[in-house]
Amino acid sequence: MRARGVAKEFPARAGDTEGYVAVRDFDLDVRDGEFLVVVGPSGCGKSTVLNLLGGLDRPTGGELLLDGRPIDGPGLDRGIVFQQYALFPWRTALENVEFGLQSKGVARKDRRRIARDYLGLVGLTRFAGNYPHTLSGGMKQRVAIARALAYDPDVLLMDEPFAALDAQTRESLQAQLVRIWQETRKTVIFITHSIEEAVYLGERVAVMTAGPGRIKQIVDIDLGGAERVNEGDIRSSYEFTRLRHELWTLLKAEVDKTAVEPEPVGVGR
Numbered sequence: 001m002r003a004r005g006v007a008k009e010f011p012a013r014a015g016d017t018e019g020y021v022a023v024r025d026f027d028l029d030v031r032d033g034e035f036l037v038v039v040g041p042s043g044c045g046k047s048t049v050l051n052l053l054g055g056l057d058r059p060t061g062g063e064l065l066l067d068g069r070p071i072d073g074p075g076l077d078r079g080i081v082f083q084q085y086a087l088f089p090w091r092t093a094l095e096n097v098e099f100g101l102q103s104k105g106v107a108r109k110d111r112r113r114i115a116r117d118y119l120g121l122v123g124l125t126r127f128a129g130n131y132p133h134t135l136s137g138g139m140k141q142r143v144a145i146a147r148a149l150a151y152d153p154d155v156l157l158m159d160e161p162f163a164a165l166d167a168q169t170r171e172s173l174q175a176q177l178v179r180i181w182q183e184t185r186k187t188v189i190f191i192t193h194s195i196e197e198a199v200y201l202g203e204r205v206a207v208m209t210a211g212p213g214r215i216k217q218i219v220d221i222d223l224g225g226a227e228r229v230n231e232g233d234i235r236s237s238y239e240f241t242r243l244r245h246e247l248w249t250l251l252k253a254e255v256d257k258t259a260v261e262p263e264p265v266g267v268g269r
């Protein structure tokens with residue numbers, strides 16, 4: 001995946017004379033099979049970039065390429081997982097996972113088998129027949145991940161997929177995601193607000209500037225690749241803490257730029 005000088009300007013809203021530039025001069029290269037995490041201050045354009053990569057929206061400038069070809073719409077070469085589970089409530093877990101396979105034209109009996117395999121990969125074999133409302137938030141998100149993986153995209157785009165989950169479920173899903181990434185070797189582009197999550201998951205972490213967002217710096221995370229999952233409490237290690245601090249410092253400088261002074265309340269009334 002390659003972005004060169006990508007810009008996204010949204011049209012002017014009612015009452016505004018000018019459009020809003022959410023992303024500008026965005027350059028990024030993502031290697032095949034790498035796990036890249038993107039962090040940045042709120043509103044800097046992270047979701048905008050992910051939507052452009054997913055082909056859900058078009059850039060207003062620059063070039064966005066996947067395997068050398070311009071991204072000009074959604075495609076089965078990219079799987080997207082959002083913060084909200086976005087499952088079909090009228091389909092069981094298994095049928096939700098089958099969905100992408102159906103769009104891809106996979107025969108019915110093969111769909112079942114492949115969907116079962118992917119539900120197994122996220123540890124949900126026993127819940128194949130459950131409808132989404134009977135699953136916990138963590139389980140729903142695992143179904144969403146299985147669904148995105150089942151049609152075998154080259155790239156998995158994840159927009160804060162664990163943000164709505166409690167701390168324990170989140171840590172457990174982070175470990176599972178590293179394991180799945182290790183097994184499938186998909187390219188993963190993962191957006192988060194959590195520096196700790198970024199250090200734990202990423203091989204590289206790209207820090208974005210305050211809006212209009214572009215890449216400020218990319219930090220290499222050298223925590224032993226996928227083995228990190230088996231290394232016990234890696235979050236307490238010296239290297240983890242050092243990297244977390246490095247990212248915090250980079251991010252803090254950008255967050256400070258967007259800080260809004262509180263307005264006095266009711267003064268003079």
Ligand SMILES: Nc1ncnc2c1ncn2[C@@H]1O[C@H](COP(=O)(O)OP(=O)(O)OP(=O)(O)O)[C@@H](O)[C@H]1O
Nearest residue numbers: 010020022040041042043044045046047048049211
């Ligand atoms: N459709 C739209 N029309 C106008 N402005 C938009 C639109 N979508 C996003 N924006 C603006 O673009 C900027 C970037 O939004 P985006 O959602 O990409 O940020 P983000 O970094 O993902 O934020 P957060 O971390 O808070 O989720 C914001 O200021 C937002 O208000």
